[in-house]
Amino acid sequence: MSTQTTTLSGRSIIAGHEVAGSAGTTRGIDPATNAELEPSYSLIDEAQLAGATAAAEDAAASFGALDPETHAGFLERIAENIEAVGPEIVARAGAETGLPEPRLNGELARTTGQLRLFAKVVRQGDHRGVRIEPALPGRTPLPRPDLRQRRIPLGPVAVFGASNFPLAFSTAGGDTASALAAGCPVVFKAHNAHPGTGEIVGRAVTDAVRECGLHPGVFSLVYGPGASIGQALVKDPAIRAVGFTGSRAAGTSLMAAAAARPEPIPVYAEMSSVNPVFVLEGALRGDVEALARGYVTSLTGSSGQLCTAPGLLFAPAGEAGEAFVVAVERALADAAGQTMLTPGIAGAWQEGVEALGAQQGVDVVARGGQGPTENAPAPVVFESDVPTFRANPVLQEEIFGAASLVVRYASAEELADAARSMEGQLTATLHLAEEDHRTESALLPVLERKAGRILANGWPTGVDVGDAMVHGGPFPATSDSRTTSVGTLAIERFLRPVAYQNIPDALLPAPVQQANPWRLNRRVDGALQLADAPTQEPAPEGDRA
Amino acid sequence: MSTQTTTLSGRSIIAGHEVAGSAGTTRGIDPATNAELEPSYSLIDEAQLAGATAAAEDAAASFGALDPETHAGFLERIAENIEAVGPEIVARAGAETGLPEPRLNGELARTTGQLRLFAKVVRQGDHRGVRIEPALPGRTPLPRPDLRQRRIPLGPVAVFGASNFPLAFSTAGGDTASALAAGCPVVFKAHNAHPGTGEIVGRAVTDAVRECGLHPGVFSLVYGPGASIGQALVKDPAIRAVGFTGSRAAGTSLMAAAAARPEPIPVYAEMSSVNPVFVLEGALRGDVEALARGYVTSLTGSSGQLCTAPGLLFAPAGEAGEAFVVAVERALADAAGQTMLTPGIAGAWQEGVEALGAQQGVDVVARGGQGPTENAPAPVVFESDVPTFRANPVLQEEIFGAASLVVRYASAEELADAARSMEGQLTATLHLAEEDHRTESALLPVLERKAGRILANGWPTGVDVGDAMVHGGPFPATSDSRTTSVGTLAIERFLRPVAYQNIPDALLPAPVQQANPWRLNRRVDGALQLADAPTQEPAPEGDRA
CATH class of the missing domain: 3.40.309.10 (Aldehyde Dehydrogenase; Chain A, domain 2)
Known part of the structure; x- marks a missing residue:
């Protein structure tokens, strides 16, 4: 009923700070009337962008090492903060996109739902991909060392908002949620077609970062001059992966920029499909x-x-x-x-x-x-x-x-x-x-x-956000058919395996420590062992009979 | 003792047939003496190469759909066939590479060992990544459809042999073994520094294809003029992924060729590291x-x-x-x-x-x-x-x-x-x-x-081939830090997820059928269920007391 009213600042939010850009301005437009909307948004230049990526790089180590409970709580806090300003978000998104209110309410629920789904994934922990092969000192012809594998976050991720999903594929949408769930800081390039929606959601994320006591570089929201700032973002050495939903032309141009870097990085672009x-x-x-x-x-x-x-x-x-x-x-x-x-x-x-x-x-x-x-x-x-x-x-x-x-x-x-x-x-x-x-x-x-x-015997629209969904496919549907941008598997896009050989247990990160403090499922000598599997030990006497 | 003596043909083997090339010749050289070795190897041209890739494309569907037992048996048959000519392989590889016999014997054992390890992976089946979310017709606000995810092979893979591992990173080495295990036909570009070794091993693979009754396009071994045939192979539309071990210059040139295709494909290049x-x-x-x-x-x-x-x-x-x-x-x-x-x-x-x-x-x-x-x-x-x-x-x-x-x-x-x-x-x-x-x-x-x-407290040489190994790393160590080229995780490079929504059970592929005929571990509603887990049903009366 009573919608809160946020005064929109028209500014980027870089590592927790509002930043006025110096590279021109843009404005949302109500497509139902072609009327320009207040306020105007100032666009940042490349030097200002570098502040966001440097902060993300700086945040990567501590954010990537969060314990599951704090990490999951952060994703849930984002969802709560978004819900707290839900009516305001829907109203602004409606004005900026022309999408009807029921659709936007549904999209809002999907957005918060997928944040909570990824919180579940983070708590459950299978994405950490733990594999253990204990030392076999007596193996011939050579002893086997102690080998432990886990997956770690790639590092800062650049995410580009989509025009057609101002919430679920935008500021705190699927790419952002899965990158944050993987432990990667996000630098989000707002879509200039819904800048106000982006700002309200971006504040909700920024508030969650602060409320959870995380490094402010975990999230930045930037407004920039279209393609040029996008290219600069993809070329920035601090950025380790890219999430994008949009046109084939824009997606392939980001792919080319990423491939031409001194150190190429993966681009997850969802582009073009006639279904x-x-x-x-x-x-x-x-x-x-x-x-x-x-x-x-x-x-x-x-x-x-x-x-x-x-x-x-x-x-x-x-x-x-x-x-x-x-x-x-x-x-x-x-x-x-x-x-x-x-x-x-x-x-x-x-x-x-x-x-x-x-x-x-x-x-x-x-x-x-x-x-x-x-x-x-x-x-x-x-x-x-x-x-x-x-x-x-x-x-x-x-x-x-x-x-x-x-x-x-x-x-x-x-x-x-x-x-x-x-x-x-x-x-x-x-x-x-x-x-x-x-x-x-x-x-x-x-x-x-x-x-x-x-x-x-159904229709392809209506993508269920869950564990078995694949929203992906061979080029040009996406840039990388090995992945999905919707559903829990999306988290795997932002992880890479690392092996630890004969590292003293006291120095190992928690997921691969012998005592398994995070109670993770693990693959030991090639076979899955569930953390919550019923123990094979006989039940105590009193329980029989 | 009595080594079989294969008469080397000096020809490529394309889908089971010896093919004399029309683009010049090359020869192995004994680096200990700089002497040229017999025979000379004829190099194929691009039209001949297209025969190999077309055969691979033709083989992809039937090979990708093999049942686990036939599939694993094929990998084991390759290992047996290699062992049958082991002394011959080691002798020829020694002459072509100057590597000492104990090292080559070890490498041969590693090569057959990893083929058998991947046979185990294929039988076990976790790489198929099955995820199931049964329909929830009563879910609100929208019912959930039946969703089933599995991973399928990418299609034909181009593999480039490495100079420094004439066996374990070559014809039937880690890239070939993991691609074949994933269900991908392989077109192997032999390394011109050990052409005879390549031919002997290539025949062992070709024999296994025939003996197992598989489509002959599952494997081809081609000799070609250095970089040009490599570029042609990576650009061939039938090829869906590339495995490479070698120099940074060669690896980055394949990466560029793959990125410039009308349909870009993944390149797994292991290149440069000072460790x-x-x-x-x-x-x-x-x-x-x-x-x-x-x-x-x-x-x-x-x-x-x-x-x-x-x-x-x-x-x-x-x-x-x-x-x-x-x-x-x-x-x-x-x-x-x-x-x-x-x-x-x-x-x-x-x-x-x-x-x-x-x-x-x-x-x-x-x-x-x-x-x-x-x-x-x-x-x-x-x-x-x-x-x-x-x-x-x-x-x-x-x-x-x-x-x-x-x-x-x-x-x-x-x-x-x-x-x-x-x-x-x-x-x-x-x-x-x-x-x-x-x-x-x-x-x-x-x-x-x-x-x-x-x-x-050890040394980096000596890479254990197992379940927890990562032989990979950020660029320029490899082109794709999300993977490994050694160990069982290598199979994941050649797979992609597909989701099936409300497909009648009779039409579903075996891995996602409700009855689970291949007895795979599955992720159901987000939680792993082991195929061999003790059932949760109460024990029959007679077992109590």
């Missing part, structure tokens, strides 16, 4: 109207600005496929355009739609209505066929927003060939019935090579 | 002569051509340090030069030694004797101090071979500063006594950031 949906014959013997509505709902939610929006759908040629397309037309007719994130994104969407529509063999088959606000174009669905799709790479390009292409296929072989011809994807979705299992069995190994997540 | 040894004050109150002998033995073994040879040692200024240097001088005087791997490597060593000796503030303090063969220069130890070391990057450069630099430090602070100023390393070694624990406690967090393995 193909494969509708098999059997699925169209069910409720075709419901299937079409599901497609349109998944496509138009958040104005199509989700990384996993279904930008491509394969439907059979012939009558059943035709009935599906007609159903899509009906379903889309009821859908009105929603405000897009920025005028620039709406403009790029328009250009993408015009370019796709201008391709030979591509027709518009369905269109929704224009939305009532600025930047709320009518969603659109195109249609083509597999030969056209395979011959023209423009048909594979992501159009960020509510536009999708239905590609009609003539046979299971044509469908598999189309799948094989595709670039890497975040997701691949199958709609199928029992009778389609043979087609699907041939398709599944192809899709495994192409995508990070494979779904059946 | 600093930190001798603390207390260690010199013990047996200084033994310490010096240990250093010289570790430095001169295999003519100093080990990735982990101690190329740099920090000793205290003052009397105790002086006594150590004198002891090194005595120990090295007894050491004769041993044949180096190739005339080119011996020449590069000579240049490196001359360059280091020419630096201001660097003096020779100890020298061994020239060896009796060609290419067997006298090992040498230089001396300098921390200020000189910190001011001149030449003093940090690896000299591949038996040359090392003793750097004298004036204080614990100076030592820590020197450690902080260093590049990434494979190893860092401490010699210390109880009284040094305070100095060491300050040093350890610095060394963790710099090295993949930290040892106490």
Whole structure:
């Protein structure tokens, strides 16, 4: 009810201090009205940026060595601090992004939920990857030394906020949460499309750092002039890894900068995916109207600005496929355009739609209505066929927003060939019935090579944040198919193994000490040993009988 | 005794077939005599290479889906086939590399041992990384879908043989073994310094592929014209990852080629390390002569051509340090030069030694004797101090071979500063006594950031192949500090996670099927469940009382 009112400072927060930038200013814009929002945000220059990275470097050792309870408590404190200003965050994010309140409330809950999930991961401790091989002095031909392995944080991480998730992929979003959980300080480059949202959340994180008595360099939030400060951040020698969600052009430019450093560093960029949906014959013997509505709902939610929006759908040629397309037309007719994130994104969407529509063999088959606000174009669905799709790479390009292409296929072989011809994807979705299992069995190994997540009879939007999620996939979906940016596995991106050989126990870090003070699961001589496993000792006498 | 005699063909083996190359020839050279060895090896061109990568791509699906028993049996069969021609391999490798027979016998045992270790890993199955979150239809605000994660092989891997380990880091060495264990076909680029050794081992692998009934594209061995075929291999679209051990120049050039591909791929290059040894004050109150002998033995073994040879040692200024240097001088005087791997490597060593000796503030303090063969220069130890070391990057450069630099430090602070100023390393070694624990406690967090393995009171050469080993480290030690090239963790380099959402059980791959037919350990709802854990069900009545 009573929302707190933070006076926005329009400044970066570097290691706990507000810093006014000297490299120009920027402002949030309400995309529903194109009105500029207060305050203006000053942009920092490279010298000011170096202050943030130096503080992060300075914080790395103490932060990386935190005990699990303090560490987990810090992540939970961030979540609490965010919740304390939740309504304010949602209101500001709504003004800056045009995203509807229920979506932002959901995203806020996801953001705090994933911080708490990573707190659980930190307490549980399996990410520390402890492996122990005790000394075998009598082994022949050579004795075995005592060897103990654990994973340590990489060091300071640069995180770039995404335009389309002002909370869950932004200031305290998945990249920040997983990097902090790994024990890496974070220098966060705010997205200039939602600077005020970034500041409110950044203060919540900064407060948590202070309240938990941590080194202030653990977190900085910087506003900078677009690409130039991003390049400077990735090139900074103190930075050891990069988390990014955004466009393919921006992501590949960060990858190139990281690879060209004197000491190259890993970049985890989540970039571009059209998320193909494969509708098999059997699925169209069910409720075709419901299937079409599901497609349109998944496509138009958040104005199509989700990384996993279904930008491509394969439907059979012939009558059943035709009935599906007609159903899509009906379903889309009821859908009105929603405000897009920025005028620039709406403009790029328009250009993408015009370019796709201008391709030979591509027709518009369905269109929704224009939305009532600025930047709320009518969603659109195109249609083509597999030969056209395979011959023209423009048909594979992501159009960020509510536009999708239905590609009609003539046979299971044509469908598999189309799948094989595709670039890497975040997701691949199958709609199928029992009778389609043979087609699907041939398709599944192809899709495994192409995508990070494979779904059946659902829609790819709505990414569950948990232990088994993969939000990743081969390039260009991401820069590194070995990882995920959503879910607990994301913490592994920011860790590396170190082995300790014959180090006296008193000098060993806690995770590999013989007494196992943190009660970690460990792999001993190649076999997992659970810390909380029932002991193998016989129960005391009194417990028998 | 009776060694089989394989007639060497001088040809590449592409997917089971001998292929004569059309891009010139090369020959092995006996470095002890500089004599050319028979036969000459024909080098393949890029079109022939494409045959190998296409076959690997073709083999990827069936090989990646092998059941654990067949898969492990294949790795064991390679080991058996290698053992069957063991004496022949050792004889040829000795002629091609100048390495002594006991060293090569040890390396052969390591090679077959690590193949069998990976067979165990494949049977055990933890590398598949299974995570399961069963559906929660009643979860609010949204139901949870059924989510199952496993890791799948990346696809065909290019492996480059190392000059200094003609067996354990070559044709069927650690990179090949771990890639095959992950389920990735391998295209192996033979090292032109030991082509005959490569062919004998390559036949053993090829035979195993055939004997196990696998797709012949699972393994190819190619001879090619140095750098150009290597670049072509890394750029080939069928190749999904690269394993390499060798020089910093060659490694960084492969990294650049991989990053410049339309679809970048990971490169695991193990390159350059001087493996600093930190001798603390207390260690010199013990047996200084033994310490010096240990250093010289570790430095001169295999003519100093080990990735982990101690190329740099920090000793205290003052009397105790002086006594150590004198002891090194005595120990090295007894050491004769041993044949180096190739005339080119011996020449590069000579240049490196001359360059280091020419630096201001660097003096020779100890020298061994020239060896009796060609290419067997006298090992040498230089001396300098921390200020000189910190001011001149030449003093940090690896000299591949038996040359090392003793750097004298004036204080614990100076030592820590020197450690902080260093590049990434494979190893860092401490010699210390109880009284040094305070100095060491300050040093350890610095060394963790710099090295993949930290040892106490031993020597870095002699890398144990096991579960807890890390043979890796920050750049330039390797291209990717998140991994190891030795030990079971190496398999993780060639895997990526895939999530399955609501896929019918009948369509799921075995590792994530509900019935767990491969009896894998799994992470269920975030907690590890061991396949062989005692069941939690109450014991039957008869067992109580």
